[in-house]
Amino acid sequence: MEQVSQQQSPPAKRPTIADIAKIVGVSKVSVSNALNGQPGVSDATRAKIAAVAEELGFVRNSAARALSGAKAAAVGLALCRPARMLGTEPFFMELIGGIEKVLSDASYSLALQVVSDHERGLEAYRRWWGERHIDGAILVDLRRDDARVPALEEMGLPTVVIGHPSGSGRLTPVWSDDAAAVRETMEYLAALGHRRVGRVAGLTGLVHTAIRDEAFTAACADLGLDALPTVHTDYTGEEGARATRRLLLSPTRPTAILYDNDITAVAGLSVAQELGLSVPRDLSLVAWDDSPLVQVVRPPLTALTRDIHAYGAHAARTLLDLVAGRPVDGYEDLAPQLTPRGSTAAPPAD
Amino acid sequence: MEQVSQQQSPPAKRPTIADIAKIVGVSKVSVSNALNGQPGVSDATRAKIAAVAEELGFVRNSAARALSGAKAAAVGLALCRPARMLGTEPFFMELIGGIEKVLSDASYSLALQVVSDHERGLEAYRRWWGERHIDGAILVDLRRDDARVPALEEMGLPTVVIGHPSGSGRLTPVWSDDAAAVRETMEYLAALGHRRVGRVAGLTGLVHTAIRDEAFTAACADLGLDALPTVHTDYTGEEGARATRRLLLSPTRPTAILYDNDITAVAGLSVAQELGLSVPRDLSLVAWDDSPLVQVVRPPLTALTRDIHAYGAHAARTLLDLVAGRPVDGYEDLAPQLTPRGSTAAPPAD
DNA sequence: CTTCACGCCTTAATCGGTTAACTGCCGATC
DNA sequence: GATCGGCAGTTAACCGATTAAGGCGTGAAG
Numbered sequence: 045m046e047q048v049s050q051q052q053s054p055p056a057k058r059p060t061i062a063d064i065a066k067i068v069g070v071s072k073v074s075v076s077n078a079l080n081g082q083p084g085v086s087d088a089t090r091a092k093i094a095a096v097a098e099e100l101g102f103v104r105n106s107a108a109r110a111l112s113g114a115k116a117a118a119v120g121l122a123l124c125r126p127a128r129m130l131g132t133e134p135f136f137m138e139l140i141g142g143i144e145k146v147l148s149d150a151s152y153s154l155a156l157q158v159v160s161d162h163e164r165g166l167e168a169y170r171r172w173w174g175e176r177h178i179d180g181a182i183l184v185d186l187r188r189d190d191a192r193v194p195a196l197e198e199m200g201l202p203t204v205v206i207g208h209p210s211g212s213g214r215l216t217p218v219w220s221d222d223a224a225a226v227r228e229t230m231e232y233l234a235a236l237g238h239r240r241v242g243r244v245a246g247l248t249g250l251v252h253t254a255i256r257d258e259a260f261t262a263a264c265a266d267l268g269l270d271a272l273p274t275v276h277t278d279y280t281g282e283e284g285a286r287a288t289r290r291l292l293l294s295p296t297r298p299t300a301i302l303y304d305n306d307i308t309a310v311a312g313l314s315v316a317q318e319l320g321l322s323v324p325r326d327l328s329l330v331a332w333d334d335s336p337l338v339q340v341v342r343p344p345l346t347a348l349t350r351d352i353h354a355y356g357a358h359a360a361r362t363l364l365d366l367v368a369g370r371p372v373d374g375y376e377d378l379a380p381q382l383t384p385r386g387s388t389a390a391p392p393a394d
Numbered sequence: 395m396e397q398v399s400q401q402q403s404p405p406a407k408r409p410t411i412a413d414i415a416k417i418v419g420v421s422k423v424s425v426s427n428a429l430n431g432q433p434g435v436s437d438a439t440r441a442k443i444a445a446v447a448e449e450l451g452f453v454r455n456s457a458a459r460a461l462s463g464a465k466a467a468a469v470g471l472a473l474c475r476p477a478r479m480l481g482t483e484p485f486f487m488e489l490i491g492g493i494e495k496v497l498s499d500a501s502y503s504l505a506l507q508v509v510s511d512h513e514r515g516l517e518a519y520r521r522w523w524g525e526r527h528i529d530g531a532i533l534v535d536l537r538r539d540d541a542r543v544p545a546l547e548e549m550g551l552p553t554v555v556i557g558h559p560s561g562s563g564r565l566t567p568v569w570s571d572d573a574a575a576v577r578e579t580m581e582y583l584a585a586l587g588h589r590r591v592g593r594v595a596g597l598t599g600l601v602h603t604a605i606r607d608e609a610f611t612a613a614c615a616d617l618g619l620d621a622l623p624t625v626h627t628d629y630t631g632e633e634g635a636r637a638t639r640r641l642l643l644s645p646t647r648p649t650a651i652l653y654d655n656d657i658t659a660v661a662g663l664s665v666a667q668e669l670g671l672s673v674p675r676d677l678s679l680v681a682w683d684d685s686p687l688v689q690v691v692r693p694p695l696t697a698l699t700r701d702i703h704a705y706g707a708h709a710a711r712t713l714l715d716l717v718a719g720r721p722v723d724g725y726e727d728l729a730p731q732l733t734p735r736g737s738t739a740a741p742p743a744d
Numbered sequence: 745c746t747t748c749a750c751g752c753c754t755t756a757a758t759c760g761g762t763t764a765a766c767t768g769c770c771g772a773t774c
Numbered sequence: 775g776a777t778c779g780g781c782a783g784t785t786a787a788c789c790g791a792t793t794a795a796g797g798c799g800t801g802a803a804g
Contacts, residue, residue, distance in 0.1 A: 058524065060760055071784055076762065084782060103524025107460035108760035111789045116457075118505070125491070137487055141475070144508040153522070155468075156506045158494040172503070174408065174453025281690040311690045318692065337687060340631040340661045342668065410790055421754050426791065434752060458790035461759045 059100040067096050079104070110176055119147065119363055120155040120178040122165035124185055134306070134335045135352060136184075139206075142356025143182065150364055152179075166192050173201045180204070180367040182359055186211050187249045204363040206355075209374055211251040216366055217374040218359040222252055223259035225348050225380040226302070229330055230263035232382055233300050237390045238328065242291040242298035243274040244284060244308050256304065272298055277308055284308025288315040292327070299391035300328035306335045309345055313387070324389035334383060343386030350380040409450040417446050429454070460526055469497065469713055470505045470528040472515035474535055484656070484685045485702060486534075489556075492706025493532065500714055502529075516542050523551045530554070530717040532709055536561050537599045554713040556705075559724055561601040566722055568709040571729040572602050573609035575698050576652070578732050579680055580613035583650050587740045588678065592641040592648035593624040594634060594658050606654065622648055627658055634658025638665040642677070649741035650678035656685045659695055663737070674739035684733060693736030700730040 061075040068075070070089060078085045078093040085093075096102075110116050121143070123136065140154070147154055155178055157168045162185075169192075172178040179202065183192060186207030193213040196203045205212040208219045233241055243260050246253045257274055264271040275290060277283035284307060291298055292315065303309035309331030313323060321327045323343060331338045334349040358375050365372045411425040418425070420439060428435045428443040435443075446452075460466050471493070473486065490504070497504055505528055507518045512535075519542075522528040529552065533542060536557030543563040546553045555562040558569045583591055593610050596603045607624055614621040625640060627633035634657060641648055642665065653659035659681030663673060671677045673693060681688045684699040708725050715722045 062760075072761075073763085073785085074783060076760095077783095080762090086782060089782080101524075103521060105461070105760055106525035106527055107457045107466075108789090109762075110457035111455070111461055111760080111791085112762040113789065114762070134484075140506070141508050144506070148507055148509065148514075148518075151521075153505050153507055153518075153527070155503050156490070156494070157498055157503055158491050159498065164498075168498075168503075171453065171501075174451075175456035177456055177503070281686040285690070307686055307690065310687075314690055314692045336631040336657055337660075340635070340657065340664055341691065342664045412790075422791075423755085423793090424753060426793095427753090430792090436752065439752085455790055458759090459792075461761085461790080462792035463759065464792070 058105070059102045060105070061102075064093060064096050064100065064102060067100075068092050115179050115367070116176055117151060118153045118155050118178050119180045119182060119360075119367070120157075120169055120172045121182045121184070122157045122159050122168040124159050124162050124165045134337070135333060138352035139184075139356040139359075142353035142358075143360040144356075145353070146357045146360035146364065152364070162187070162190070162192055166195055169196060169201060170199065173199055180363045182206065182363060183215070186251045188251055188254060190251075202363065202366045204359050204366065206359050207251050208255055210255075212374075216362060216372055218355070218362055218377065219374070220350060220355065220377040221379040222256050225332075225382070226256050226259035227263050228379075228382050229302060229348065230260070230267060230269070232384070233302075233328065233330070233388070234267045234269060236300075236328070236388065238269070238298075238300045239391070240270045240272060240296060240298045240300075242272045242301040244287040244291070244301060244303045244312060245274050245276045246279050246304040248276050253304065260302070270296065272296060277304075279305050279307060281307050281311040284311035285315045288312035289319075292316065292319055292321070298327075300330070300388070302330045302332075304332050306331050306333050306338045306345075306347070309347075310337055310341055313341055313345065324387050326392055328388040328391070330382075330388060332380070339385075346385045346388040347383050348380035349383045350378065408455070409447075409452045410455070411452075414443060414446050414450065414452060417450075418442050465529050465717070466526055467501060468503045468505050468528050469530045469532060469710075469717070470507075470519055470522045471532045471534070472507045472509050472518040474509050474512050474515045484687070485683060488702035489534075489706040489709075492703035492708075493710040494706075495703070496707045496710035496714065502714065512537070512540070512542055516545055519546060519551060520549065523549055530713045532556065532713060533565070536601045538601055538604060540601075552713065552716045554709050554716065556709050557601050558605055560605075562724075566712060566716055567724040568705070568712055568727065569724070570700060570705065570727040572606050573612075575682075575730040575732070576606050576609035577613050578729075579652060579698065580610070580617060580619070582732055582734070583652075583678065583680070583738070584617040584619060586650075586678070586738065588619070588648075588650045589741070590620045590622060590646060590648045590650075592622045592651040594637045594641070594651060594653045594662060595624050595626045596629050596654040598626050603654065610652070620646065622646060627654075629655050629657060631657050631661040634661035635665045638662035639669075642666065642669055642671070648677075650680070650738070652680045652682075654682050656681050656683050656688050656695075656697070659697075660687055660691055663691055663695065674737050676742055678738040678741070680732075680738060682730070689735070696735045696738040697733050698730040699733045700728065 061072050065072045065075045074085055075093050078090045144154055155172055159165045169181050181201050181203045183203055183205045186205055193215060197214050203215045205215045205217045209217040275287040277287050309329055313329055316323055316327050323329055329345055331345045331347040334347040338345040338347050355377050358377055362372060362375050411422050415422045415425045424435055425443050428440045494504055505522055509515045519531050531551050531553045533553055533555045536555055543565060547564050553565045555565045555567045559567040625637040627637050659679055663679055666673055666677050673679055679695055681695045681697040684697040688695040688697050705727050708727055712725050
C-alpha cells in the first residue's frame with residue numbers, strides 16, 4: 045500500500061468529423077457518409093477522407109452516434125450467480141467466449157453484469173435498454189414461469205433466450221435437446237446392463253432441470269428401469285458429494301449415476317472412492333458437460349459433450365440477426381453427445 | 395430450427411427530460427438539475443419533478459449525457475485467453491464477480507471483451523476509449539515489458555493493472571505478494587523434511603510467473619534445498635500432466651511439487667496415482683488458488699488460498715477512485731495463505 | 745433609496761454525429 | 775431545346791442531456 049503512481053488526465057482533444065471535414069474541405073455530412081460507406085460521395089473524396097481520418101487517428105464517438113438514433117453496438121448479459129457458485133462452472137466462461145467471438149467480429153461489445161438474483165438482473169436490462177446502452181440482450185438460467193420473460197417482452201428489448209422454447213414466450217429461443225441426450229445416455233446404460241440408475245440434478249427451478257427430470261423418468265419407464273428418486277443440488281461439489289452419499293447409502297443403491305454438471309460428478313467420484321467402491325467396476329458415472337475437469341480425474345469420466353463455445357456463438361449470431369431486423373427463427377443446436385470414457389461399464393454381477 | 399418467434403420493434407418513445415419539463419411546467423435545465431441533485435431548484439419543484447419522472451418511468455439517456463461530457467459510467471476489461479484456456483480457470487469468473495460487485499454498487503457497468511491476443515485487447519481498449527464508451531480500464535495477465543502499459547499510458551486512459559508494480563509503469567497497480575506465498579510454502583515443505591521440491595509453473599511471459607520463479611529459486615537457496623528445474627505450462631490439464639510426468643520420471647524425482655494453478659495440480663495428482671505413487675505418502679502436492687476443484691479430489695489438495703473476489707473488488711474500487719480523480723496509491727492485497735490439506739506430509743523415509 | 749447577494753429559474757449554446765431536404769451540374773431522353 | 779434523372783455535395787434541423795450566462799424578485803446591508 046506504499047506505492048504511489050498517479051496518472052494525469054487526458055490532455056488532447058479527440059478529432060471529430062468536423063476536423064476531418066475542415067482539412068479535406070468538405071462538409072461534415074460527406075465525411076459521415078464516406079466513413080459509413082453511404083452513397084453520395086465520389087471515390088476520390090472518399091479516399092481522401094479515409095486517409096485524413098486514418099492520419100488523425102479518428103474514432104467515432106459512439107455516444108453521438110447513439111444519440112442520433114443509431115445502434116449502440118452492444119448487447120447485454122446479466123448473469124445471475126450467487127457468489128459461491130461463481131467460478132464453479134466452466135460453462136459460463138465458455139459460453140461468454142463463444143458469444144464474444146461473434147460479437148467482436150461484428151464490432152459489438154458485451155455489457156456484462158453479475159448479479160445476485162433475477163430481480164436485479166432485470167433491473168440491469170431495464171437500465172441498459174432505457175439508457176440506449178444496448179441493442180439487445182441474452183437471457184440465461186431460464187426458470188419455469190420466469191418473470192423476466194414477460195418483462196423483457198413488454199420492454200420491447202430484442203432478446204435471445206438460452207433455453208427451451210417452452211419457457212421463452214415470444215422471445216427467441218436458442219436451445220439444445222437435453223431430453224434426447226438423457227434418452228441416449230439411459231439407453232447406453234441400459235444396454236450395459238444397468239437396472240438401477242440414480243440421478244443427481246441441478247436446481248429445481250430451472251427449465252432445463254425439469255426437462256431432464258422428465259426425460260429421465262420417461263426413459264426409466266420406457267426401458268423398464270427402476271425409478272430412483274432424483275436428488276437436486278445447487279451444482280456445487282459439496283451438494284454433489286452429499287447427494288451421491290445419500291444415493292449410495294440408500295437400500296436401493298444405484299449401479300450408475302447421471303449428474304447434471306461436471307463438478308458434482310467429480311465430487312461423486314471422490315465419494316464413491318471413499319466408500320470403497322471402484323469406478324467403473326462397482327459404479328458407473330456420467331457427467332453432464334465435458335470439461336478439462338472430468339478428463340483430468342481417474343478414471344476420466346464418461347460425459348455428455350456439447351460445444352459450448354459454438355452454443356454461445358449461435359446465440360450471439362441469432363441476436364445480431366434479431367437486432368438487425370432480419371427474420372429470425374429460434375435456433376436448435378446439436379443435442380449433447382455421449383462421450384464414453386473410463387467411468388462407465390457393465391454393473392457388477394451381483 | 396423450426397420454431398418461429400418474432401419480436402416486434404419497440405413502439406413507444408422513451409420519455410425525455412423535455413417531456414418532464416413540459417408536464418411540470420419548468421425548463422429542461424431545472425429538470426436536469428433536480429434529477430442530478432444540483433442546487434438551484436426549490437424542494438417543492440424538485441419533488442414534483444421526481445414524482446413525474448417516476449411516473450413516466452424516466453431513464454436517463456446515457457448517450458446524450460456522455461455527449462455532454464459526463465462520465466460513461468462503465469469500465470473496460472479485455473480478457474486475453476486463447477479459446478482452449480477459457481473456462482479452465484475459475485480465477486477469472488471469481489475476479490469478474492468481485493469487480494462487478496463494486497461496479498454495480500456504483501451503477502457502473504463492465505464492458506467485457508474476450509480476445510485472442512494482447513494486440514486485439516489493446517485495440518478494444520483503444521476503441522472503447524476513443525468512443526468514450528468507458529471511463530477507465532482494468533488490465534490483467536500482465537507480461538514482462540508488456541506493450542500495453544506504455545500504450546495505455548499514452549492514451550491517458552485511467553487504468554488499474556492487476557499485477558506487480560514492477561511491471562505496471564505509471565499505471566496504478568493492484569497486486570498481492572506472490573513471493574511471500576512461495577516463501578511460506580517452501581518453508582513449510584522444508585519443515586516437513588522435503589529436500590527436493592519441483593515446480594510446475596505457468597506461462598513464462600507473465601510477470602507473476604517470473605516473480606514466483608525467482609522466489610522459488612531464492613527459497614531453495616536460502617533453505618538449502620536442491621534446485622530442480624522449473625517446468626512451464628500453459629495452465630491446462632494436459633500440460634500439467636506432462637510436466638508432472640517429466641518431473642516424476644527424472645532421476646532426481648522430487649518429493650513435493652508446487653503448482654501454479656489448480657487445474658495443473660489436479661492433473662498432477664492423477665498422474666502420480668497412475669504411476670503408483672501415493673499422495674501424500676510418496677509425494678506432496680501444493681496447488682495455487684483454492685477452488686472447489688482442489689477440495690473435491692482425493693486427497694483434497696493443500697493450496698495457496700486467496701480471496702479472489704475481494705481482489706477483484708479492490709481493483710474495481712481503486713479504479714473508481716482513479717476515475718473520480720481521487721488520489722490513488724497502488725493497492726497491495728493480502729498475500730495468498732497456505733491452507734494445508736491432505737496432499738502434503740513428510741517425505742518417504744527413503 | 746440604492747446596492748448587493750442570493751435563491752430560483754430561464755434562454756442559449758454545445759457535445760459529435762445522423763437524417764432529411766435541397767441545390768447545382770452533367771448527360772441522356774423525347 | 776426543354777425535361778428528366780441521378781450523382782456529388784450542401785445546409786439545416788435534430789437527438790437528449792449538460793454547462794454557461796443571465797434575468798428577476800426578495801430581503802438585508804449600507
